[in-house]
Amino acid sequence: MLEKLAGQFEAASATYAEKYDIARDPDWFLLKLQEEIGELTQTWNRKTGRGRRKDRSEEDIRRDLADETADLFGHVLLFARANGIDLASAIERKWLFRPAQG
Known part of the structure; x- marks a missing residue:
């Protein structure tokens, strides 16, 4: 599953x-x-009230939080792929579970 996702992020990023x-x-x-x-x-x-809201509603901010989390996740996958990192194996080793297979 992670490899497939990484491939999808790679295609979007390359484009x-x-x-x-x-x-x-x-x-x-x-x-x-x-x-x-x-x-x-x-x-x-x-x-959390530590920065200017810039006229963003609570709903906007929650959507922004989700969007930025998605960006970070995508770039973690891209970083791993670009550096030949097997994330599934690393997760199994560090988090002690095997990620679900697609």
Whole structure:
């Protein structure tokens, strides 16, 4: 399941990168993770009253939180794929369960 998801994120990311002429070199994958963590943190700060709401409703903020979490998840999968990391094996080793197979 994770490998299939990673492939789907890869296809979407490659299309986006081509459209906007973005070079996805090895550093890019880690830098994007950092960027997405920042965006998730910024949204969390809005949700918890630690940041400006920027005229965002509670519903907007919850949707933003979900969207930023999805971005982070996608970039974790892209980082793992780009670096030859077998996430399923790592999850089994670190979290002591085997991820469901697609």
